[in-house]
Amino acid sequence: MSKGKSGRIVIEVDPALKRKLYSVLAIESSTLKDWFIQTAEDYIKENSTTQKSAKASSRTKNEL
Numbered sequence: 744m745s746k747g748k749s750g751r752i753v754i755e756v757d758p759a760l761k762r763k764l765y766s767v768l769a770i771e772s773s774t775l776k777d778w779f780i781q782t783a784e785d786y787i788k789e790n791s792t793t794q795k796s797a798k799a800s801s802r803t804k805n806e807l
Contacts, residue, residue: 752779764778
């Protein structure tokens with residue numbers, strides 16, 4: 744999958760999954776864009792913390 748410099752992200756998913764996702768988002772009065780941004784921000788936050796902890800732990804072990 745190519746990575747361009749624009750703000751667009753294009754993925755191909757199963758049509759049934761797409762319908763189900765849009766259906767749930769509609770019930771929650773949300774959009775795919777809003778859902779994706781929130782999910783991506785949460786994912787980055789969780790994994791940034793995990794990576795920092797792993798690096799700090801690694802440094803501590805190397806210092807011993």
